[in-house]
Amino acid sequence: MKEQLIQRYSAAERINHWVVAWCFIFLAISGLAFFYPAFFWLTGIFGTPQLARIVHPFIGVVMFLGFARQFFRYYHHNFINKEDVKWMKAVGEVMKGNEVGDIGRYNGGQKGMFWLMVGCMVVLMATGFIAWRPYFAGLFPIPVIRLALLLHASAALALIAGIIVHVYAAIWVQGTIRAMAEGVVTHAWAKKHHPRWFREMTGRKS
Numbered sequence: 001m002k003e004q005l006i007q008r009y010s011a012a013e014r015i016n017h018w019v020v021a022w023c024f025i026f027l028a029i030s031g032l033a034f035f036y037p038a039f040f041w042l043t044g045i046f047g048t049p050q051l052a053r054i055v056h057p058f059i060g061v062v063m064f065l066g067f068a069r070q071f072f073r074y075y076h077h078n079f080i081n082k083e084d085v086k087w088m089k090a091v092g093e094v095m096k097g098n099e100v101g102d103i104g105r106y107n108g109g110q111k112g113m114f115w116l117m118v119g120c121m122v123v124l125m126a127t128g129f130i131a132w133r134p135y136f137a138g139l140f141p142i143p144v145i146r147l148a149l150l151l152h153a154s155a156a157l158a159l160i161a162g163i164i165v166h167v168y169a170a171i172w173v174q175g176t177i178r179a180m181a182e183g184v185v186t187h188a189w190a191k192k193h194h195p196r197w198f199r200e201m202t203g204r205k206s
Helices: 011-035 036-048 049-077 084-090 091-095 108-131 142-172 176-181 187-193 193-202
Strands: 006-007 184-185
Touching: 006 187, 006 193, 011 036, 011 049, 011 142, 011 176, 036 049, 036 142, 084 091, 084 108, 108 142, 142 176, 142 193, 176 184, 187 193
Parallel strands: none
Antiparallel strands: 006 184
8 A cells, every 4th residue: 555645844944954954063063162172172073173163153154044944934833822732741641652632733842942942043143143253252342252152052052952852852753754854754644743734734624
C-alpha cells in the first residue's frame, strides 16, 4: 500500500530553516570560544581567532534576518490556546507516547520554543550591536557594553539549551526529521501528533 503523505514544509521553508540552523551552529561555536577559555580552540574552525571575531556578528545578522522571515511566516500558528495548555499540563503523558489535546500545526512545546527563540533573538541582536566593534560599540559607555555582553551571553545560553531540547524532541518523535528533510509527513504521523492540523489539511471532519 502506497504511503499517504502531507506536505508540511515547502522547499523555501526548509532552506530558510537550514540557513538559520547552520548560522546558529557557527555562532554557538564561536560564542562559546569567546566566553569560555576552555573552548577557545574552537576558533580554529574559522581559521584564526581574529577571523572568528570578525565573522561572528555578520553571521549573527544573517541568522536574525533568516529567523525574522520565519517569524512572519509562522507567528500566527504559535499563539497558545487551551489545547496547548492541556498538552503542557500532560507533558509527562506525552513523553510516554500518548498525545493529549486537539493539537493544530504546532503543540505547546513547539510554541514555547518559538517564543523563547523570538525573545532570545531580539536580545542577542540588540546587545550584539551595542558590543560590535569597531562599528557601534564606540557609541556606548563601557558599563552599557559590559551589561550588553552579560545579557548577550545569558540569551545565548538560553537559546543553546532550547535548541538542544528542540533537536532532541525532533529525533525522539519519529517522523519529525523527515518533515524538515523532505518536507512531508505521513497521514498517521499528522493524525497522531497534530490531529486538528491533519483535519485542516485533508478536509476531514473527524
